[in-house]
Amino acid sequence: MTGVPAAALARRAPNGVETGTETAAATPWYVQAIGAGLVTLVVGGLLVAVAPDSTRRQTDRALESPGIAFAYGIASLVAVIGASVLLAITVIGLVLAIPLLLVFALVALVAGEYGYLAVGRLVSDNRLLALGCAIVVSVAVGAVPVLGSVVGFVISSVGLGTVVMAFLEGRG
Template sequence: MSSRSPARPRRHRIVASLLLVPLFAAPAAAQRPFDTGTTVGVEAAVASLVALVVGGGLLAFAPTYTGRTTRRITEDPGETFVYGVGLGVAVVVLVVVLVLTVVGSLLVIPLAVVVAVAGTLGYLAAGRVVTDSRPLVLLVAVFLAVAVAVVPLLGGLLGFVLSSLGMGAAYLDYRDDGASTGDGTPGG
């Protein structure tokens, strides 16, 4: 019998899965029709910059909140994903309604910022599965953001899942009024 915790084998499987993403990134990106590579490069640069700024900001300025919400994702991914997908559908409907009005159109940009910040929590949670070191968590989040931008189909699916997890965790944290999950200690 090994003295490892039950979370360790799961962590190894997830790390192995994350390491497979670059193996498929180049061939999948090469399948983009009529693309010279410039668009992919710009998308990857923007994705990495957003993940770096938003993820770094969350880790630096809201470490307790970030730790609490990312822990929720890793402890109960099913519930956070379901709530995230439901919230995503609600946001799409809300954006359509807001765009139909002049005043509502002005609210779409702040709503997009909130969704981007909440979605980034999913990327950070994936980083927390790999390591507890904040710089490495951020590095994994940036790497995944680039993979999402570069890989056409699987990247979009990965981005949808990670963003849904993040939005679901943000909503559940708001619903529970910031109550701590797990062992009751603040995250970080």
């Protein structure tokens, strides 16, 4: 920041519209960190509480082959985006592309938590301790601006990849 008031940076365009005061609405780091922790607490907690056996299988898969799971997660992301772009080319396909993206976003949100829970399982096999560690990791990832986003993307892609692998194998 230069310390110059925003009003001093404003310029009037020839049409009378004020320019120069536009700023990106950035979310503070602590809001992102708390939001990430709450998502992991709620979604990860539900996964651990409602489907503990499935969660253990998915996190086992993530811990056994994280590279392959990451590749499956990235491949599914590319496939869904590619299919959506191809569908969106036509007007009729656009009606299918939007729900496809929304459903994929929801699946990716839930499946990504398996990656965080797998990181938690690196610390302990106890479900609650692993969940607590996953929450701490997600808060730490949410607090770091750029590198945290990259690390969060990798962890979530591993979680998504485990779900894709289970789907392709015909078991969850």
